[in-house]
Amino acid sequence: MNKGMTAKGAATRLRIVVAAALLIREKGAAETTLDDVRAATSTSKSQLFHYFPDGRADMLVAVAQHEADQVLQAQQPYLDDLSSWESWQQWSRAVIDHYTELGRRCPLGSLTSELGKSSPEARTVVTGLFDAWESALVRGAEAMRPGDGTAAERARVVLTAVQGGVLMLQTTGRTAYLESALAAALEPLRTPASVRG
Amino acid sequence: MNKGMTAKGAATRLRIVVAAALLIREKGAAETTLDDVRAATSTSKSQLFHYFPDGRADMLVAVAQHEADQVLQAQQPYLDDLSSWESWQQWSRAVIDHYTELGRRCPLGSLTSELGKSSPEARTVVTGLFDAWESALVRGAEAMRPGDGTAAERARVVLTAVQGGVLMLQTTGRTAYLESALAAALEPLRTPASVRG
Numbered sequence: 199m200n201k202g203m204t205a206k207g208a209a210t211r212l213r214i215v216v217a218a219a220l221l222i223r224e225k226g227a228a229e230t231t232l233d234d235v236r237a238a239t240s241t242s243k244s245q246l247f248h249y250f251p252d253g254r255a256d257m258l259v260a261v262a263q264h265e266a267d268q269v270l271q272a273q274q275p276y277l278d279d280l281s282s283w284e285s286w287q288q289w290s291r292a293v294i295d296h297y298t299e300l301g302r303r304c305p306l307g308s309l310t311s312e313l314g315k316s317s318p319e320a321r322t323v324v325t326g327l328f329d330a331w332e333s334a335l336v337r338g339a340e341a342m343r344p345g346d347g348t349a350a351e352r353a354r355v356v357l358t359a360v361q362g363g364v365l366m367l368q369t370t371g372r373t374a375y376l377e378s379a380l381a382a383a384l385e386p387l388r389t390p391a392s393v394r395g
Numbered sequence: 396m397n398k399g400m401t402a403k404g405a406a407t408r409l410r411i412v413v414a415a416a417l418l419i420r421e422k423g424a425a426e427t428t429l430d431d432v433r434a435a436t437s438t439s440k441s442q443l444f445h446y447f448p449d450g451r452a453d454m455l456v457a458v459a460q461h462e463a464d465q466v467l468q469a470q471q472p473y474l475d476d477l478s479s480w481e482s483w484q485q486w487s488r489a490v491i492d493h494y495t496e497l498g499r500r501c502p503l504g505s506l507t508s509e510l511g512k513s514s515p516e517a518r519t520v521v522t523g524l525f526d527a528w529e530s531a532l533v534r535g536a537e538a539m540r541p542g543d544g545t546a547a548e549r550a551r552v553v554l555t556a557v558q559g560g561v562l563m564l565q566t567t568g569r570t571a572y573l574e575s576a577l578a579a580a581l582e583p584l585r586t587p588a589s590v591r592g
Contacts, residue, residue, distance in 0.1 A: 302513065311508070316499065324566055325566070325567065328563070328566065328567065347575075347579075351575050354571060354572050354575040354576065355556075355575050355576050355579045357559075357563070357572070358556060358559035358560050358563055358572045358573070358575070358576035359552075359555060359556070359559060359576065360559070361558075361559035361562045361563055362554075362555035362556060362557070362558035362559025362560070362562065362576070363555050363559065365558045365559065365562055366525070366554070366555055366558055369521055369522070369525065370522065370525065374551060375551050375554070375555045376555070378544075378548050378551040378552050378555070379551065379552050379555035379556065379559070379580075382544075382552040382579070382580065382583075383576075383579065386579075
């Protein structure tokens with residue numbers, strides 16, 4: 199959000215981003231123009247350029263950031279409280295359900311492709327997402343105090359299982375990879391330190 | 396390879412594919428034209444269309460297939476003989492070294508993007524690669540007879556660790572994800588059945 203934006207301005211901008219995100223999920227990022235967004239949100243050209251001064255690329259970055267937020271949102275409330283085995287199990291279920299529903303679609307991926315996977319803008323969004331995601335997993339792993347390896351290592355293994363499982367799901371249409379990989383990655387977290395004494 | 400192609404014809408075609416693959420690794424798939432390939436291989440237009448009747452798309456599919464073969468090649472000789480813990484360790488090292496060297500580059504990914512990730516041609520190449528890869532891992536997991544889960548499950552976990560680790564490496568530039576995920580995925584294979592009795 200721009201500094202100094204009023205609450206009303208922020209709300210309008212959010213409304214445009216949410217509508218653009220839906221449009222892009224339907225049509226694909228490559229096929230969505232600023233005019234499409236203008237028509238779908240009943241905003242004027244000057245309004246759009248007020249919120250996204252650099253035009254379409256600016257808007258795509260905002261939508262990508264929104265989709266990155268959605269990735270974490272889909273894992274709540276579990277992701278922020280991974281302090282019990284039940285919570286890890288529920289989180290795992292939420293992740294599997296979320297990506298099973300998306301199937302071969304990858305809203306954030308289609309946006310970063312359109313922005314250029316290695317563009318600074320795409321990298322900032324994706325790196326920010328992975329950092330926040332990994333931090334939450336590290337906090338959870340620390341709460342479980344796994345026997346083997348550090349919490350940071352455990353978190354990396356879990357995050358990597360999700361990324362690999364989702365990639366295999368999107369490629370093959372099968373959820374078995376995500377399910378097996380998550381189950382294996384979580385196994386060392388099963389027994390909390392308190393139980394082990 | 397086309398049926399009925401002579402050995403000389405097959406060799407010429409392979410020479411063109413290898414040269415095109417190098418060119419595409421340098422310039423990117425999107426920026427490589429048939430004329431570039433013609434110039435780099437000193438072949439005539441009619442020769443190129445003899446080997447790739449549908450032109451550029453045909454050639455890109457052939458190069459994608461070649462790059463898919465390279466993915467498996469980089470894991471040999473270990474991938475085809477994963478019958479000891481040493482072999483799994485050497486295989487794991489080969490995988491990590493191969494992808495560390497590639498870094499953020501992904502030759503096969505850039506080709507399937509150019510063909511359209513969900514095009515039948517790209518899907519055939521990628522599915523064929525994953526099938527062959529997973530089969531080799533299943534054979535290896537069967538040889539190790541892991542205690543927990545089936546060999547098929549173990550193989551899925553290992554393959555998913557590689558895919559997730561490579562994705563994280565390409566996104567963050569860090570090898571720690573691939574290393575941690577592979578170590579965790581291989582751990583249950585450490586003790587062969589014969590040692591357990």
